[in-house]
Amino acid sequence: MNNTIKIILVLLWKDFVIEARRALELVTALLFSLLIASFLGFSTGKFSPDTFTGLVIGSTGIVLTQAFIAVFVAIMSFVREADRGTLIGLKLASVTPITLYVSKLVFTLILVEIFTVIAYGALIYFGESMLEPIRGSLIILLASGLYLSAVSAFASALSVHLEARLALIPTLILALGAPLMQSTVVLIVMQNVKLAGLLTISGLLFAMITAWLSEYVLE
Amino acid sequence: MPVLRFENVWKQYYGLNYILKDINLELDSRDVLLVVGANGSGKTTLLKICGGLLAPSRGRVLVNGVNAREPTAKRYIGMLLHEPLLYPELTVLENLKLYAELKGARLDDDILVEILEMLQLKAYMGKSVRELSYGWRKRVDVLRALLGRPKLLLLDEPLSSLDPVGVKALLKALNMHIDMGSTAILTSPYRVEDISILKGELREIMVAKLDEGVLKFE
Numbered sequence: 001m002n003n004t005i006k007i008i009l010v011l012l013w014k015d016f017v018i019e020a021r022r023a024l025e026l027v028t029a030l031l032f033s034l035l036i037a038s039f040l041g042f043s044t045g046k047f048s049p050d051t052f053t054g055l056v057i058g059s060t061g062i063v064l065t066q067a068f069i070a071v072f073v074a075i076m077s078f079v080r081e082a083d084r085g086t087l088i089g090l091k092l093a094s095v096t097p098i099t100l101y102v103s104k105l106v107f108t109l110i111l112v113e114i115f116t117v118i119a120y121g122a123l124i125y126f127g128e129s130m131l132e133p134i135r136g137s138l139i140i141l142l143a144s145g146l147y148l149s150a151v152s153a154f155a156s157a158l159s160v161h162l163e164a165r166l167a168l169i170p171t172l173i174l175a176l177g178a179p180l181m182q183s184t185v186v187l188i189v190m191q192n193v194k195l196a197g198l199l200t201i202s203g204l205l206f207a208m209i210t211a212w213l214s215e216y217v218l219e
Numbered sequence: 220m221p222v223l224r225f226e227n228v229w230k231q232y233y234g235l236n237y238i239l240k241d242i243n244l245e246l247d248s249r250d251v252l253l254v255v256g257a258n259g260s261g262k263t264t265l266l267k268i269c270g271g272l273l274a275p276s277r278g279r280v281l282v283n284g285v286n287a288r289e290p291t292a293k294r295y296i297g298m299l300l301h302e303p304l305l306y307p308e309l310t311v312l313e314n315l316k317l318y319a320e321l322k323g324a325r326l327d328d329d330i331l332v333e334i335l336e337m338l339q340l341k342a343y344m345g346k347s348v349r350e351l352s353y354g355w356r357k358r359v360d361v362l363r364a365l366l367g368r369p370k371l372l373l374l375d376e377p378l379s380s381l382d383p384v385g386v387k388a389l390l391k392a393l394n395m396h397i398d399m400g401s402t403a404i405l406t407s408p409y410r411v412e413d414i415s416i417l418k419g420e421l422r423e424i425m426v427a428k429l430d431e432g433v434l435k436f437e
Contacts, residue, residue, distance in 0.1 A: 010320050014306065021308040021347075088272060089304030089363070093321035094293040219274075219288075 004099055011095070011103035019076065019111075029072040030115060036065045037119035041126025052189070054127075059137070059188035062116075062123055063181045066145060069115040070152035070177070071170045073108045078156040078218075079165060087160065087218075101157060101214035105207055108156075109149035116145050136193040143196040144184040146203030151176045154210040157217045220284050221245045222295075222371055222402040223269060228278035230264055237276070238264050240432035248370075248400045251393075251421050255407050255414065256429035262406035263300075265429065266373045269404060270298045282371055294322065297369030299377055303360035307349035311340065311359050314348060315366070324367030330395055334365060337388035358385050365392060372396060372403040378413050390420040397422065 019026050040061035044054040081087040090100055120138055155172035159165035174181075180202065187195055225244035231237045238261040246252060256262050267273040268280055271287035280287040283295045305314045319326045335341060338358045348356060357380045364372070372393065378386055393403055403421075407413045418424055426437045 007321060010317065014309070014317055017313070018306060018308045084306070085300070085302045085304050086306055088300070089318065090321070091272060091290075092270065092293055092296065092298050092304070093318050094290050094323075095321055096290045 007095060007099050008103045008106065011100065012107055015103070015107045025076070029069070030118065033065055033069055033115050033119040034122045036068065037062065037122035038126045041123045044127040055189050056185070058123060058127060059185045062120060062141065063144070063184050065119050066112065066116055066141065066148055067173055067177060067181065069112050069119070070148045070173050073111045074152045074156035074169045074173065077104045077108055077153060078160050079169070082160040097214045097218035098211055100218065101153065101211050104156070105150060105153040105211070108153045109146060112145045112149045112152065113142055116141050136191050137188045139193050140184060140187045140196045140199065143199035143203065144180055146200055147180045147206055148173070148177050150203055150207040150210055157214060160218070221247050222250070222283060224281040226278050226281070228268065228275045228280060230261070230268060230273070231276040237432050239268070242434050244434065246402045246404070248402060249397050251397060251403045251424045253405050253407060253414065253417055253424050253426045254429055254434070255426065258408060260429045261432060262429055263375055266298070266375050266404065266406055269371070270296050270373050294367070295370040296373065297364040297366065297371070298373040299360060299364040300375050301380070303356040304363065305348045305356055305359060308347065310345055310347050312344040314359065315362060318363050319366050322367045328368065330368065331362065331365060334388065334392045335362060337391060338362065338385065354380065354382055354385065357381055361385070361389055361392070365396070368396065368399065368401070370401055372401055374403065374405045376406055376408065378407065378416065386416070393421060
């Protein structure tokens with residue numbers, strides 16, 4: 001177990017160093033998220049802070065922004081490893097599919113959550129509709145981020161052996177993530193933070209199931 | 220126990236003709252096999268099956284008694300393919316450190332240090348791989364393949380992209396590993412000059428030709 005954790009940490013280090021050195025890609029993805037969130041903020045800021053409509057637009061928009069982030073990170077994940085051939089290198093270095101999958105899942109989770117916090121910050125800065133329930137909305141978004149990260153990692157792993165991945169990845173993420181995304185919007189609008197726990201549990205369950213499936217998907 | 224064992228191995232792609240037909244093979248410690256064949260004859264497929272990267276359609280492959288598809292079998296294997304398996308954003312040293320850590324190998328291994336000197340890579344350790352030409356990346360990849368003193372070395376057309384210095388270093392490294400008990404399989408297109416270089420430099424090499432899916436020893 002200790003060795004597995006060590007390998008996951010080594011792989012995580014590798015992924016973050018690579019992303020830091022590919023600053024343009026990371027900055028572009030961040031800029032995209034900021035622009036969408038800012039646009040949403042400006043749009044929903046036209047409504048008064050208590051308006052239901054503003055809250056629905058804002059929450060739907062930020063959830064979709066999260067989905068975009070999940071798509072970006074999916075392309076940085078397994079897809080890039082496969083395109084370079086380094087996925088073979090990792091297999092030859094005795095890294096098991098499940099270890100590799102968990103490291104990519106954690107990598108995806110960290111990036112998705114960081115981007116979510118930054119985008120949400122832009123949304124509440126430029127808009128007023130989501131100003132009041134900041135903490136609650138953020139907790140719900142972070143909980144949904146776990147599920148979306150698992151969906152993103154899984155979509156990336158699935159598309160490794162397929163050619164139509166540019167279309168497949170966003171479609172898979174939206175298809176697998178749609179029920180969760182709908183629930184997230186409803187929870188934010190209703191400000192039901194308690195049920196964020198359910199989102200977290202479903203994210204963990206999905207992560208565990210896809211980790212188990214990774215042995216077949218990545219072989 | 221043989222280092223490598225092929226038991227009735229067949230390989231077919233997508234319902235097309237069999238590219239490998241009923242391959243039976245046993246290689247012991249210090250055996251060196253050169254597999255020659257035309258383009259598309261299945262040399263790389265054979266090598267990838269040895270390395271557990273592809274599953275046979277029928278039969279099985281054992282490396283040191285372990286099914287080649289198992290992650291544990293990879294600990295015994297060092298593989299060199301056409302394309303270097305390196306991360307362009309990382310430096311040469313970072314790439315080697317990464318693979319060494321993943322494989323549980325040591326970078327300060329005497330043999331590895333000697334090969335590093337032969338390949339003249341010392342001056343390039345701090346350079347990012349993306350700054351290197353293809354030939355230099357291939358040299359780094361040779362070092363990657365030799366991490367952990369693998370018992371089974373699989374080299375896909377190793378002479379095709381290395382210059383004379385690189386070839387000399389690679390063959391010397393191969394001999395060192397064979398002397399330590401490793402087994403090697405190399406592939407080559409049916410080029411007379413490649414075969415004569417390999418026969419001249421490697422001790423007691425066996426040659427087999429892959430023709431229409433069948434492996435025939437010469």
